[in-house]
Amino acid sequence: MLYILILVISGIAQFLGPWWLMPIVCFGLCFWKAKNAKEAYGIAFAAISTLWLGYSLFQSFSSGGEFPLKVAEIFKLPNAASLFTAVTLVGGLVAGFAGLAGHYCRLALKP
């Protein structure tokens, strides 16, 4: 459930606003829904990595797929796979820590 909520709500937020709405949504939803620290971190990480990876894959396939390769080359990355890994990690890490922070803040405020 938490997974779906993060996916949908953060998706809408990022579609309409800047990228940093994403950690705020993860923070809020984990504050509200996460049962423990592992879940907060894990589900937020998983939800955002799938969302970011899925959407970036969709965009690169719908445009023919060459463009990410060109961008990877500029950053001296060996292949497009490393670019997709970077996307997963950047999105996932920020989301995971934001989710964790949400859960811990809740524990701190409401024992």
Next chain:
Amino acid sequence: MKYIRALLSLLVAGGLTYIFSRPLGPAPALGPFFSPFTGFWQNAESVEKLPPADFKLQGLKGEVTVKYDDNGVPHIFADNDEDLYFAQGFIIARDRLWQMDFYSRVAAGRLSEVMGPLALDFDRYNRRLQLPEGAERLAESFTHDPTSKLIVESYSAGVNAYIQQVSYKDLAIEYKILGYTPEAWSPLKTALVEMVMRKDMNARSDDYRMANALAKFGKETMNDLFPDYPVEESPIVPSSTKWDFTPLAVPKVPELMKASMAANLDLEAENPGIGSNNWAVHGSRTASGLPLLANDPHLGLSLPSIWYQMQLVSPTVNVYGVCVPGWPGIGIGFNKDIAWGMTNVGSDVFDLFQIQFKDNTFKEYKYGDNWRPVTSRVNEFKVKGSPDIIRDTVLYTHHGPILYSQGQKPFFSDLPVGHALTWVGPVAAGNSVKALYLINHGKNYDDYRKILPYLAAPGFNVVFASNQNDVAITSAGHFPLKWKEQGKYSLDGSNPEHEWKAWIPVEQTPYVKNPARGFVSSANQFPADPSYPYYLGWKFAPAERGIRINERLGNMTKATPDSLRLLQNDNFNVEARRILPELLKYLEKDPSAKALPAYGVLAKWNLRNDPNEIAPTIFERFVKELRLAIWEDEFPTQDEKAPMSQPTRDRTWAMLQKQPNAKWFDNVKTTDKVETAADIITTTFKATIDSLTVKYGPYNPQTWVWSTAKGTDIKHLVPLFKSFSRMDVVNGGGPGIVNATTEAGHGPSWRMVVQLDKTWPKAYGLYPGGQSGNPGSHHYDNMVDKWAKGELNELVFLKSKDEQHPRIKSTVKLQR
């Protein structure tokens, strides 16, 4: 404990978000850059891009309709001129904003602000060339005329309307990678873009290298080896033409300066300096009975391309052609009645003055019998990644800035220290925006000549044709009125006679209308033969392209657009026709040279630099090496103390043909032997084959083929972005060939052929790039392959907003 835990995790989450929101050294901000919602993924456009939405824009007076054709060319229909130029700015910014911004930063000397310290020397040089000061003058001159004022202000408002509504997600990929955002556009930035063109076309000089050669060999030898007019030439204005004006008195030649100053120079290869072609064929030689016009300006090829195609329509105008992003109006194009094109004149408008300082404090310099005070100016640079402001003090005389002082390293090797610069860039004003407005609206020959006072710099050979069956060409621009050979060598800054004092009247620059031969043409060669009363320069582009074009046009009857297209792609090597038989005569006498397979290839060559030929690979390298072998011993281009110019290839081949025993063939570095022409030619030939073997392996028709050896590179404006470039594009041609493509990435940057007509013209054209500046778009480089094959697109020239055309793919409305 639980509070600490909460606080810590908040800090980590917040910290990560913060760090990923900011550029990390040279890397972009990772969060927004990688996010598929805003990052570079958004720049990948699908083939079937959804028709773009309509826009509500403040500043428009009425509604503007923009129709995009299948090549991504916008056709803009506005109800008034203000809206037209507003829309031109808005529409071009959608496709090319980063590029315009880049050009304006180049001329402003502000590239290092966004690119970092790598660009700092380039910035310093551009400021020392006074590009920003020149732009301020130009921007000022735009405001003196109500028409140009309206145009540049409306255009800026249109660009800014785009900037105001663009979000990070839709920014150009270059902004995202380099981590900065666009600044507001202004008429000054338009002027800065023009200064980039002035610099590219006019800001190089041989003066100092020539002065060094003069100091070593004396005037007599220089007159012999560096004549003021070539042996073989086919000038733009045909030789028999009578000048129908009374020329001004030309100043007398004053005493020349002898001394030449020592310089610490870091040498690099000179720009091969290739130019452009244009011509117009009178109706007496065409199938339709009305003129045809062709133009292919050669510039450094880049992605995004320097050109952008557009059709501009308002109640006062309907014009189609290409423009430079950032510069309003249409630069090269056609309307219902006329067509025009441009090539660089390349006259000598960049002179260096040797300055005599009173002492080592550099506070005063000699002028006439007096000492004048040196002034100074401090240029400030912000550099990406550095908190400090970098300051660069430049000394000024009344001639202009001292380009480099003792101990400073010049940006180009042909620039000496201790010399002041006078060049046309910051001095000539004119009003290019007004000039383009007038030619865009032109209906006949008289309208065409009206643009002359406004075209200042760079000087252009403006070719013209009308449906009243007039063809004409003018080497237009503001050219200093010089004494003979003024500026051939460095000038004496202390002698008042050495300065620029007046301009050649604009109506007296070389021109010709409807010559008897039935066509006009230019290929950057001498605008006129020595009967022209004014001195424009001693060296222009080599004559071969002009010779070939004039020969072929002279043989054309019933010409069609396709005949002109074929001529644009002509690969015939005029230099080889002139000198190869001579060279082969020497080689065949040497059994070991004759035995080489390369000899057979040259002997059987059809003299065409076609992509599948092998001979051009050998010939082009051979003649280049040969010229060095003949001259480098006496005229060292690479000498650290006194680098020199070398005689032109025209002079070299004339010497080989007529003075085979000239002393210059001897290599003065070998004291035990006196080499003859035969010795130099055969050893150089063998050495050429050796170096080709090192480069391409032992002789093999597959690896030595010209298309592989030459392969034209079309690089992104930031050469570091290699994957956004198109490398080794396969095509024929070469320097000195009508199809003037080079490995270094120069070549026809826009090919256009227009067939004039009483009712509606037909036109063809393309450039090696695409309409979109976005490397993630299918319109980024979609014309490159067709360009390499020498094909042209038929251009969609709509009669009105309501015309239904099968190639129109989408419509955008701009509303207030």
